[in-house]
Amino acid sequence: MVSELPWDSKTGTLKRELAQGMMDPASRRALEAALQIKETQGAHICAVTMGPVMAQEILHQAMALGADAGVLLTDRRMAGADTFLTSHILSLFIQREYENFDLVICGSQTSDSETGQVGPQLAEALNIPAIGYVNQISVKENTVEAQRHVDDFFEILIMDLPGLITIDLSAYKPRYLALEGVEKAFENPDIRRIDVTGLGLDESFNALKDSPTRIIDVFSPTSQGNNRVLKGAVKKVIDQLFDEYGKVISSAMGKDLKTHEHDEV
């Protein structure tokens, strides 16, 4: 038997859009996986998120569901962080407060930017292995056995702990929160807020400035409001369709279509 309960950390990276305060579905599944581990083997679950102050609500939700502690990493200077910096910030927290953790569990992708990058980059920052898109975990003494179905390959892998797992969107259907849990979660919750200084970062830290990538433009794909009408012989209009919109179709299909000479830059 291990002398101390294994520490599970679940990270739900919360960005702009979750001003609604709902825990994003991928993170919810990650938490469900952690809860199941806690139920079968015992664990201490810490729910961590990075975001604005209102993001604290999802920590209450996590604790209502069964997480033991909640941490909100919040600071105006963290705004605008890309995945590189987000994973850096999360790793600082884990290294300071949970240096003997066993497992980090995240959702495979958040609903806002869907990059799927924070998990792997966090693992890199912590110098631990990571397996993504997992649909079944089994925690052993010093390893984790993980199952997944990716790129048309069904795989079973064993990973050394400490390690990181991201949970696939199709796995670990989240349990519903009992109302009693909500009430309890707001009575003396063990929720902390940590800012830039609390993480040992310099006062001058500025995520927007320090992120290696920068967004230079954002636009809506459907803002054009086009209504292109194609008339004529069936073969002709279909050729026109692929001519003008072949790229949209091929991208949605995930397959290359020999429609025309490839574009010049």
Place this chain on the structure above:
Amino acid sequence: MDFNPCMKHQLIRKTVREFVESEIKPHVALMDKESRFPWEIVDKMKPLNFFGLQAPRIYGGADLDTISYAITIEELSRVSAALGLCVTVHNSVGIYPILKFGTSEQKKRFVPAMARGDSIGAFCLTEANAGSDAGGVETNAVELKDSFILNGTKIFVTNGGVCGTILVFAISEGKDQKSHASVFIVEKDRPGFSVGEIEDLCGMRANPVSSLFFEDCKVPKTNLLGKMGQGMKIGLTALDTGRIGIAAQALGIAQAAFESSVSYAKERQQFNQPLSKFQTIQNYLADMATKIDASRLLLYRAAACKDSGKTFSAEASMAKLFCSGTAKEVTDLAVQIHGGYGYSKEYDVERYFRDAKVTQIYEGTSEVQKMVIARSILSRPS
């Protein structure tokens, strides 16, 4: 005075909404069409504390504050008014009177099973000759050495077809030759108790409203709730709490009708533009939104009064009166906005319309609510 919902209340709302949208919403149309009480959904609701919303934790309840309770009923009713009705009646006039007036033996005996949802509660008052006039109740209870014998018929009992623990309002003749009302707890397996036919009603059709028959129904002395003659007091107390729940239910129906109307008005085009561009429709939406907001504030005010320990009869009546009126007006406008489609069962608004009306009738008609409010006004020192 902070009018913004706190984080806890926001989380309660989202939690209930998430559950009802995935587990209940897909089935509501069929539940209504077939007048079917959804036991399989109830099974999923039980572990989430829907049947023990305000019961203390020692009995397995969630011990929610009353605003959280109102939010829960509203969100539930926004998707299924029939289930919302079942849950609020069970909590407010089933469990609550036992908590308030019961002995600790009674609380231990009845509340845990009810809070778990294993026994659904009902309160029967209404009879063929006693609707608004509670004084017309004829169901009687005769006291024997070790028991009471109940005789009578109760009608329009919400949850009648599925209840396990029934609170019965009955009269007895006292030593002073006058009638006194008392409340008795009857478990459904008592001899002499039976359930009548399920009513075929305009709305709330998935709730099995029925008559209950008490034919020499024998219950032990320990099933008397409170004292003999306390029936009126228990009934009125139960109704005060019940009215908050019904107000929340009506609010949920109105909210659903309103949301449908807004999205329909944005999508439906006539005369080359969406309905939402027409001032008439905009006026309707503005009226609906204002009434709903006002209803919500009245409701939460009544809930806050209750939690602070103040008397809240007038406030609860105001909330019930106003919320039910809003439900009726908003659902009427909703059908109008949807036009012909609003009259068809393909859309949900006709069900909201049918469901709304009864909120002005049960747990005290709107006329009775006004009586309560007027009495409160006139009894205040000038």
Place this chain on the structure above:
Amino acid sequence: MMKSTKEIWVFGDYRNYFQNRVTLQILSRAVDLASNTGGKVCAVVLGHKVNEYVAEYIAHGAQKVYAMDDPRLSLYSLETYSRLLTGLAKTYQPETILVGATRFGQEMAPRVAKQLGTGLTADCIDLEINEKGLLVQIAPSFGGNLIAKIITPVKRPQMATVRPGTFQEQPHDYQATGEILILSLPEDLPKDRIRLLTSEHRPSKKQKIEDADIVICGGRGMGSKGKFKKLFDLAALMNAEVGATRPVVYSEWVSHHALVGQAGKNIKPKILMSFGISGAIQHTAALTDADFIIAINKNPNATMMKMADVAIVADANQACLGIMKALKEKIRD
């Protein structure tokens, strides 16, 4: 324009080779980008017995290939591949590294980017070079509702993962030649902290219509049950799901599970193709989350045609057959 002699690397993701052609697609784009920046297009291939892939990449635009061929690399390994790629990048300092956004690529590229201390944009649907010679990485954001243009102004290499199907392969050039660098594995390669117990090729199962990237909806304009069935053949070609309107479901041309509309399902596909549907509000209300709508109807005034991004005036049935024929010719297999 700032010219650079630095290299554009494309990671060779060759697993599932026939269906997965993302490396060839990216190579083609890299060639276009390089013509702008003056850099060299290189492929990176890690594996065992990789000659065939090396040759293929040269034939599809790679001017140089960095290859490691070793039995220890015969199965994809996240740990090993990411370390090797990082090591190569540190040694040879490419300007840009592009990786296909397969699941493997989506897991590996972030680790490499983090190890190299650089930025990464995921799931790009386009790549350009701007007037400063920077790689502009164009990717969807906020669940696809918005598109962002991103640059990596300072850190190098610039990295991006690219969605399969975004770019067109160049035709196979049998005359093409390129430099091949065969490298051996570093001595100090650490032990893998992840071990593969089982790896079995298993194509994915059927998807739900609510999650499908492409939905093909059919209405009464299809003509008959038999003709409606053709939509399923089209759907199979496009890996799409089939939906239907109420009248079609009532006529039992298809099961009620396919109903898309007020009383049925809401869909949020990247492309909705609507065949022979007039556009009654009960149906169209469920389509508001479709990214791009192609409608085919004989009647140019039908509501569905006005809602669409592309409205094709034609017989729905004939159009369905025509599109199938065109796709069969165009899909590279």
